[in-house]
Amino acid sequence: MPVLRFPDGFLWGTASAAYQIEGSPLADGAGASIWHEFAHRSGTIAAGDNGDVACDHYRRYRQDVALMRELGLGAYRFSIAWPRLFPSGSGRVNAAGLAFYDRLVDALLEAGIAPMATLYHWDLPQALEEQGGWTCPDTADRFADYADGVFAALADRVRLWITFNEPCMFTWMGYAVGAHAPGRSEFAQALRAAHNVLRAHGYAVRRFRARRHAGTIGITLSVQAHVPANADDPDDVAAAARSRAFNNEWFVDPIVFGTYPAALRDQFGDLLPDIDEADRALFQTPVDFLGVNYYTRTIVHADPSGFFEARACRAIGQYTAMDWEVYPAGLWLVLKQFHERYGLPLYVTENGAGFEDETVGPHGRVEDVDRLRYLQSHLEMCHRAIADGVDLRGYLLWSLMDNFEWSFGFAKRFGIVRCDFQTQQRTPKLSALWYRRVIEENGI
Numbered sequence: 001m002p003v004l005r006f007p008d009g010f011l012w013g014t015a016s017a018a019y020q021i022e023g024s025p026l027a028d029g030a031g032a033s034i035w036h037e038f039a040h041r042s043g044t045i046a047a048g049d050n051g052d053v054a055c056d057h058y059r060r061y062r063q064d065v066a067l068m069r070e071l072g073l074g075a076y077r078f079s080i081a082w083p084r085l086f087p088s089g090s091g092r093v094n095a096a097g098l099a100f101y102d103r104l105v106d107a108l109l110e111a112g113i114a115p116m117a118t119l120y121h122w123d124l125p126q127a128l129e130e131q132g133g134w135t136c137p138d139t140a141d142r143f144a145d146y147a148d149g150v151f152a153a154l155a156d157r158v159r160l161w162i163t164f165n166e167p168c169m170f171t172w173m174g175y176a177v178g179a180h181a182p183g184r185s186e187f188a189q190a191l192r193a194a195h196n197v198l199r200a201h202g203y204a205v206r207r208f209r210a211r212r213h214a215g216t217i218g219i220t221l222s223v224q225a226h227v228p229a230n231a232d233d234p235d236d237v238a239a240a241a242r243s244r245a246f247n248n249e250w251f252v253d254p255i256v257f258g259t260y261p262a263a264l265r266d267q268f269g270d271l272l273p274d275i276d277e278a279d280r281a282l283f284q285t286p287v288d289f290l291g292v293n294y295y296t297r298t299i300v301h302a303d304p305s306g307f308f309e310a311r312a313c314r315a316i317g318q319y320t321a322m323d324w325e326v327y328p329a330g331l332w333l334v335l336k337q338f339h340e341r342y343g344l345p346l347y348v349t350e351n352g353a354g355f356e357d358e359t360v361g362p363h364g365r366v367e368d369v370d371r372l373r374y375l376q377s378h379l380e381m382c383h384r385a386i387a388d389g390v391d392l393r394g395y396l397l398w399s400l401m402d403n404f405e406w407s408f409g410f411a412k413r414f415g416i417v418r419c420d421f422q423t424q425q426r427t428p429k430l431s432a433l434w435y436r437r438v439i440e441e442n443g444i
C-alpha cells in the first residue's frame, strides 16, 4: 500500500521533445530547424554535439513505445517538429513528415498511453528564421496555419495539447542571451519575439476552439521558486516578486489577465510592446490548463544595480549536474502560487534531474539513487499541493531517456532510461523501476 495516494485518474507520464530525441532531422523531406542550424555552428554546443542522431527515436519509436508500456506510463508528452510538416514553415503539408506523428500517436494509443502533444518545443523552421523568426509578426500567422494542420490530422486522437513549451526560455535565451537558437542577442528583439509568441498561442487556441476539437489545450511555462534571501527584508521580498514576474508570470499574466506584469514595464520601459485591444482579446482566448516545468529555486537579494534590481545568490545544498539546487518545497510553492494566482487546472509537464556519467554497473543496473530521491521528494510535494487544494491533474517526468540537452549536448543525462548514444541501447535505471511502481500503485 502506498503511503501517499494520488487521486484516481491522476495522469502519470514522461516528457520529451522532438529535436532532443528524434534524430534524422532532415529525413523524409523535412526542412532544417533553427536548432539544426545552430548546433552545426561551431562553438555553440558542448563537445560539438548535435541532434543528427540523438536517441534515434524517429526510427526506433516502436521500441520506445514498447518500453513506455513496460514502465506502465499512462501518458507520453512529445513535441511535433514544425519543419517535418512544413519544411519551409508554410505551404503544403509534407505528408511523409506528418505520417511519423500519425504512426507514433497510433502506437501510443495501441499501448494504452495517452498522447500529450506540444506544438512548439523550440524548433522553428530555419526558413522562417531567415524571414525574421519570432521577431516577425507573420510567424504567428504561420504558426496558426501549422497548428491547424496538426489539429486536422491528429486531434481526432490526441486529447491533450500544449501550444508552447517554456516561451520565456526560448525567447530570452534565443533572442536576448544568444545561448540558444537562433543565437541572437538583443533585449528588444526578445520582447518582440515574446509578443508574437503570445499572438501565435492565441491564434492556435482560437483555431482549436473554432473546429470544436474534443480535448483540452494549454501552455507550458518554465517556473522556479523565487524566494527572498531574507524573508524579513521587504526589499528582498520585493526583489523576489520582480524575479518571479519575469520568469514565471511574463507569459501567463497576458493570457489570464490581458496585461504584462508591472515589473516588466518598469524594467523594459517602452521596449516592452503595448498590448492593444485586439492583442488583449487574442491573448485571453481561454485555455484549459497550465503546464508547469519545475526544476529548482532561485534565492533573491535586492540589488539596485542588478537585472530587475535583483541578484541571485547560492544556497548551501545539493546540486544536480546542471548546477541547479535540489529544492522540492519549491515545487509545492509554485503550484500553490499558480493555483492561487490563475485558478486553472495544472499539470507538472516537466520535473527531473540531470546527472553525468551514469554507467551500467556489474549487474547490468544503473543505480541512479540521487535521481530516485529527487523524484520521490518532488512527488511528495505534488501530493502535498493536492492535499492543499491545488487542482493538479498529472505529472510528466523529464525525461524518458537521456537525450540532447541543448547547449550542454549529451553530457547531462535526465533519463530514467539510460541511452547509450553509441549503440542506442536503452537500459531502464533504478528510477524507472521505482517510477513503474509509483504508477502501478498510484502513489508513493
Ligand code: IFM
Pocket (backbone or CB within 6 Å): 017, 020, 166, 293, 350, 398, 405, 406, 414
Ligand atoms: O531539456 C530541457 C527541456 O527541453 C525544457 N525544460 C528543461 C529541460 C532540462 O533542461
